[in-house]
Amino acid sequence: MAQRRPTKWYISYAALRADQVPCNQRGHSYYCNCGSQEPANPYRRGCSAITRCARNTN
Structure with missing residues (x-):
């Protein structure tokens, strides 16, 4: 079986919310x-x- 190599080590926010800008x-x-x-x-x-x-003493 071929071993898959990851292209990135994290999931970007863009990938998590692909339906929203x-x-x-x-x-x-x-x-x-x-x-x-x-x-x-x-x-x-x-x-x-x-x-x-600086402190507010009021």
């Missing part, structure tokens, strides 16, 4: 609504005294 906007997820203005994974960092980050 993926979002081509930078920072948006393939699985979210492309029209939304909020990024898929917004960067959130904790604030501690040692980092001396």
Whole structure:
């Protein structure tokens, strides 16, 4: 029996969602609504005294 060699080591998002056009906007997820203005994974960092980050004291 002939052995099959894989051409790629992963399945692309395009292959998983072949019936839909993926979002081509930078920072948006393939699985979210492309029209939304909020990024898929917004960067959130904790604030501690040692980092001396700006804090909202209101």
